[in-house]
Each structure stands twice: as C-alpha cells, then as structure tokens.
Amino acid sequence: MISWKILALLLGLVVSAGIHLRYIRPYRLSPRAGTAAYLGLLICCLGICFGDFSFQSLTGELLFPWWQRLFYFLFVLILTIFWITLLADLILGLPCCLWRRSRVFYWQSPRVRIVLLSLALGITCWGQYEGLKLPEIRKITLASSRISRPLTVALVTDLHINRLSDPDRIRRVVRRINRLDPDLTVLAGDILDDQIGLIRDLARPLGKLKAHRGVFFTTGNHEFYHSHLDAGDLMTKLGIQVLDNRGRRIRKDVFLGGIPDLKASRRHGERADPRKALKSSRKSQYRILISHEPYPLKGADLVLSGHTHGGQFFPFQIPAWLKNGGLLAGLYEMPSGQRIIVSRGAGTWGPAFRIFAPGDILLITLLPENNR
Secondary structure (H helix, E strand, O other): OOOHHHHHHHHHHHHHHHHHHHHHHHHOOOHHHHHHHHHHHHHHHOHHHHOOHHHHHHHOOOOHHHHHHHHHHHHHHHHHHHHHHHHHHHHHHHHHOOOHHHHHHHHHOHHHHHHHHHHHHHHHHHHHHHHHOOOEEEEEEEEEOOOOOOEEEEEEOOOOEOOOOOHHHHHHHHHHHHHOOOOEEEEEOOOEOOOHHHHHHHHHHHHHOOOOOOEEEEOOHHHHHHOHHHHHHHHHHOOOEEOOOEEEEEEOOEEEEEEOOHHHHHHOOOOOOHHHHOOOOOOOOEEEEEEOOOOOOOOOOEEEEOOOHHHOEOOOHHHHHHHOOOOOOEEEEOOOOOEEEEOOOOOOOOOOOOEOOOOEEEEEEEEEHHHO
16 A cells, blocks of 8 residues: 555645746746745645654654644645645636636736635635534434434544644533433544553543443544554543444344454454444344444444545545545445445544534434334
C-alpha cells in the first residue's frame, strides 16, 4: 500500500505547480525567486506531514501545537486556493476565452486573483470553525418487523483523541451524547488516536457515558496503529464493553455484535470475524453489527460504521467515496435488504477542518414496522 506521505508529496507537487502557474508566474519573477516561491508553496502543501507528532521533538512541547496549527492551516488554505481556482477557471475562465476583452480581464486581471484568494481564505477560516465546533446531532429512523418496541442508539465514531485534543471539547461531546438519553451508545472505532499512556487522562470523560443498556466499543484502524490491546484495556477500565468479534444480547428481540477494523486487523495478525460476532444471535432477532469501515457484511440487518469522515474537507469527498464503494455518509439500503449507516465522525484526523462535511453524532431510532 502506498504511504499517505508519498500521496501527500505527489499531491503537493501538482497543487504547487498549479498555484505557481496561476498566481506567481504572471509576475515574471527571476528564476531564483520563482523557484523559491514554488518551494515555499510545496512546503505549505506538505503541511499535513509537518504536523506529524514526530516533529514534536524538533520544535519542543510548548511550540509544537502552534507549529502544527500553522502548517495545517497553510495546507488547507493552499489546497482550497487550488480547487477554487480550478473550478473558477473551468466555469468562468474557459467561456471567457471566446471574447478577447473578457479573456484579458479574467486571465490577466489582478482583481480576479484577489477575489479568488479572498474566497479561499474565507472558506478555510469557516472550515476551521466547522472542524472545532461540537458535532451536530443527526437523527435517523428505521423500522423492522423484528423490532418489538422502540430502541434508540447513539452512534459515535472518529473522535480521534490525541495528546493535543481539547479536554473541554471531549467533556462537552460526552455531555451532548448523554443528553440524548439513548438505550445504547456505540463507539465505532478511531476514538483513541495516540499512545494510550499519553491520553489516559484525556479519555477519562468517556467513562461518564451513560446508556440504559450499555456503552460498547470496537477498534478502528487508528487504535491498531498505536496499540489496540491497550485501547481495549483502557475502555474496559472506563466501564465500556469491547465487542471485537464478540456479541451481546441487548433484548429478546435485539442482538449487538462488533468486529475490529477489517483491514487493520489483518495487517496486525488478527482477523475480523462477523460470523463469530453474531454467532450467539437468533434468526428472529434484529442483528446490529458494529464495523468501523463501512462494508456490506453477511448476517446483519444493520451495520454501524464511521471511518470516512464524510471526506472531512473538500475535495477529499471524491476519493473517500471511491475508496469506500460509495458509502460516504448517511443511510444506505443494500440490495440484500441490509442497511448500513455511516457517521461522518465526532472529531477530525490531522487538520481540525471540515469543509462540506460537518461532524456528527447519530441518534438512530429503531421502531416496530407498524409504528413507523
């Protein structure tokens, strides 16, 4: 599998070249100044790499949070300038080529470049606000003949608690979940995203999650990156039940199973086993399966997932949609009758930005079919 850092480098080369061609080259700088400008753009494009925790030892603990925020902001800003300019050139620039006067105005006027840069800066600042604010509550209602009475499930994914997470935000997310008063709270992976020893105190508010019939957790790919065993131990100590290839009878009519991340578990010498997770269920029960990655899985009536972040910020909705087989965010009905629900996540990975992909906590209400 190609490293995400290699992909970031390739993206950076393309984006830097595009912005240099559109915004720097018209000023006819000297070769040395032009090269310096291109390298500066490339460094900004690689901001997602420079924000990695491996740079903490270089910058020091006090400086690193500001270092990370700066490079993440520059990364999103440069990317936003690129796609806004690309869209404007396709929608406005190409038609302007038909008339000489409008062609000169659009492609050579500094005012057009200033408008596009200002628009990109505004969208980037809005995206940071969206990334830092509390996730919104989205409600989904489903009906099934196997459900005898209403059941509510709070689905929380991709909180990505790490050493720089805001402890107050984590506490406020927990309070927001508890105010929903769900029957079940499901933490569907990528809740913890750092060395467990460094985030033990930050994760402690998760122990205050309340649900009438229990709080459940399955591991995502990011728990595997650091230590899924330590993550599971911490969740257990916090009173949260870990359902990796396990299942629980919730009610006479409802069974809940869970599996670890499908791909990451294989890479770490384990195997997600949906059959094992649902082994104790009965055919008459409504079977819910927690799987961090969205994927149609045999034996379940409903699959609860996250992982995609809804793309997190534009234009990553496109590769996220392609990579996950069209399962990006929301409710999906499979030809088999199975339903898959994908959350955009309550947190962010890497840059704390969300553009056209607001974070969410899903409140799923399951009703008897005749009561819908």
